[in-house]
Amino acid sequence: MSKIGRVIYSSCDKVSELIEKQSVVSLTPGQRLQLTIHLKICDACRNYQKQSALLDTFLKSNTLIDQDGASKAPHKDLKEKIKINLKDKASEK
Amino acid sequence: MNSVEPAVLSNISKVLEAWVDQYTDGMMSWAYHKIGRKEIAEDIVQDVFVAAYQSYQGFEGNSSPKTWLYAILNRKIADYFRDQYKGARTEEDRSQPLMQVMFAPDGHWSDFGKPHEWMEDSHLLDNPEFQSTFTDCLQKLPNNWHAVIQYRFIEEKKSEDVCQELQITSTNLWQIMHRAKLQLRKCLEMHWFAA
Numbered sequence: 001m002s003k004i005g006r007v008i009y010s011s012c013d014k015v016s017e018l019i020e021k022q023s024v025v026s027l028t029p030g031q032r033l034q035l036t037i038h039l040k041i042c043d044a045c046r047n048y049q050k051q052s053a054l055l056d057t058f059l060k061s062n063t064l065i066d067q068d069g070a071s072k073a074p075h076k077d078l079k080e081k082i083k084i085n086l087k088d089k090a091s092e093k
Numbered sequence: 094m095n096s097v098e099p100a101v102l103s104n105i106s107k108v109l110e111a112w113v114d115q116y117t118d119g120m121m122s123w124a125y126h127k128i129g130r131k132e133i134a135e136d137i138v139q140d141v142f143v144a145a146y147q148s149y150q151g152f153e154g155n156s157s158p159k160t161w162l163y164a165i166l167n168r169k170i171a172d173y174f175r176d177q178y179k180g181a182r183t184e185e186d187r188s189q190p191l192m193q194v195m196f197a198p199d200g201h202w203s204d205f206g207k208p209h210e211w212m213e214d215s216h217l218l219d220n221p222e223f224q225s226t227f228t229d230c231l232q233k234l235p236n237n238w239h240a241v242i243q244y245r246f247i248e249e250k251k252s253e254d255v256c257q258e259l260q261i262t263s264t265n266l267w268q269i270m271h272r273a274k275l276q277l278r279k280c281l282e283m284h285w286f287a288a
Binding site: 011012013014016017019020021023024025044045047048050051052054055056057058059060061073074075078079081082083085086087089090 | 102103105106109110113114117118121122135138139142143146147192195196199200201202207208209210211213217218227242245246247249252263266267268270271274275277278281
């Protein structure tokens with residue numbers, strides 16, 4: 001590969017990192033170029049980019065289903081457990 | 094709590110027990126919202142009451158019980174998040190196996206890791222079955238990645254704030270997001286989009 005080719009070409013693993021990196025810090029112009037060019041020619045990474053954005057919307061929507069019933073009040077068992085623990089602490093003195 | 098008379102201790106216990114009854118539900122709701130893990134939230138809430146018992150003499154009447162308990166709770170939640178990152182050099186070191194599974198040695202996607210096209214569906218988020226699948230996939234993430242996601246997305250904190258509170262660098266942050274998304278993506282693809 002020519003020198004320019006080596007500078008511009010980036011592998012999929014690095015590209016997937018750049019996609020996340022740019023949501024945290026600014027990319028350098030060189031990195032932005034690598035990203036643009038790679039995404040034009042790589043289907044898999046284009047899919048990754050779309051799916052990464054989709055994951056962002058899912059994560060933001062906070063539709064976490066509370067499957068263990070963690071926010072199910074009243075937490076009877078937990079309260080009992082805490083009280084017993086406190087009693088133990090009191091009798092330690 | 095040395096040299097405290099039994100009668101005083103007994104009063105303190107009574108007060109604490111009343112607080113357990115009154116504040117546990119709210120504190121669990123808050124802790125679970127922040128942490129996303131039931132058992133961990135429960136442990137932390139329990140620790141708060143133990144800490145309150147041990148430092149009760151420092152409290153008396155200086156603020157409302159609720160304010161005081163929640164201050165302890167928030168400190169313990171912050172400690173929990175920071176502990177997740179203690180001793181970790183870089184996320185690079187810890188996630189080598191994941192990268193090797195998702196990518197071939199030459200840097201291309203491996204057969205296993207390669208993203209296939211997903212059929213887009215704008216109503217996905219309204220689908221309870223999808224929500225359930227998504228939650229399952231989230232729960233499979235290692236604890237400390239889950240914590241980052243909570244901060245970044247649920248709380249919508251800015252990158253700088255997330256980094257400061259978790260005491261990680263911005264490089265750590267995007268590396269963690271990257272690894273988490275690689276895993277999440279694959280999980281969703283296996284159990285929903287390509288199932």
